[in-house]
Amino acid sequence: MNRTTATAIGFIAVLLWALLALFTAGSAPVPPFLLNALTFAIGGTVGVIWVIVRGRLSVLRAVPWTIYVFGTAGLFGYHALYYSALRLAPPAEAGLIAYLWPLFIVLFSGLLPGERLRAGHIFGALVSFAGAALIVLRNGFSFEAAATPGLILAGVCALTWSSYSVLSRRLGTTPTEAVAVFCVLTALLSVPAHLLFETTVWPQNVFGWISVAALGLGPVGLAFYVWDIGVKRGDIQLLGVASYAAPLLSTLVLIGAGFAQASWQLVAAAILITIGAAVAAMASRQS
Template identity: 70%
Template sequence: MTGRATLIGFGAVLLWALLALFTVGSAPVPPLQLNAMCFAIGGTLGLLWSARSGGLGALRAVGWRVYVFGIAGLFGYHALYFTALRLAPPAEAGLIAYLWPLLIVLFSGLLPGERLRPGHLVGALAGFSGAALIVGGGAAFDAAALPGYLIAFACALTWAGYSVGSRRLGAVPTDAVAIFCLGSALLSALLHPLFEETVWPDGALGWAAVAGLGLGPVGLAFFLWDFGVKRGDIQLLGVASYAAPLLSTAVLVLSGIAAPSWTLGLAALLITAGAGIAARASFAKAD
């Protein structure tokens, strides 16, 4: 069962590698509206899955604080992510957002009973060097993209803080993710008219991108990941997640959205390697 659950968790990493591609394809839908549309799809999918598996009853046992925390994490991360990719080049902004695996390791080292090791610091230096290369090292750097890069970094901080903070909530059934998604959709729908004008997807391709987001990276991926980390090899899945920046960048380059360059490739390698080095320091302690 462990091997099968781990493979299921790998599916989430593959779906997350498509997040940037589908986000670009969903333009010009504004971020909060996109949040509402995608999470409505993902949450409905989750409820149907829970109803079929008989997991709806478990939702009543989940405390309201858990629901508030989960909704805030999903809403905050994706609102920031969608905004960043609207304001900055998607490959570069996506890589900065993918500093979250490294930040999770660093933040975990600050928990009670934990400490930062030299490997953590080396990994942080590598990862942040990759981000700095994006912001200041490219010949085509555009100062107008700086707000997008800063929002992408806030996005990484948000998901890392959410992931580390969730460790303090105890065991939460996977079915609760559906409520997280639907709550995020409702919150986004309420805030959307206050800050944005409604803009619908552009043609069939745009609608397909929105549907793809809701069904995959902003839907099924959460359930696959939750199932995998609870029943599979969590360390192996953690290592696999560090490949997400490389996979996401490769998808954008292969699709023609991002132009291949040494700067982009080196930044992707530094950010991925930084997370891996930091994680190896944590594994060494565990051994």
């Protein structure tokens, strides 16, 4: 598989994450950690079945336990921090800080052997981040001292996912099949978190269950498998900048589904994110 193909496969994750907000809204009022347990259980089960059908179980047994700890910490840690941040701070502000992870991926990728971080990558990431900020903060920005712990957790959340993504490239020999185990273990860890911190509330109708299943199959399932391929074998700087398309596409999906309304911020964000991605792509071609 060449670098361009791997990058395209990795971008499928961004497209799937654009559906995260829609299906999460549809799964209400299921609490976060229960939703985590259900969706990762689906994503992990499908992954395990895929591994068995391909006769690759022996590959999983050969993966060191430290890799499983690393992968599970990345998936569960990111979601636990994200949910906690949104509980302790205003969702828009916490969400924006959490969405620093694509920028961090671009910056951290410069530490990887064989990678060249150009000024265009950084500039493109900053421009795209400005576009994402327009979407996330379209209803205004406010800061209260009481929200500080949540904002700090959001920052740690961004560092967690960016570190997981960049370090995954250093684990290039680890088969993508291992992601199935990461998902299963994340689902198992989410169960005690739910029992400790939440009240159990199941989906209230058929659409709610369909949303849970769709999350498990897509944004919290297939997305992590294709992302693994992208960050290990593709253009990680371009993927980082392209990830800012997720909040834009997510907003477009919500508008199409009637959950949100179009605005000038959306148009401006689309222009900024497109420019940022184009600049990063040009920088990649020069590498």
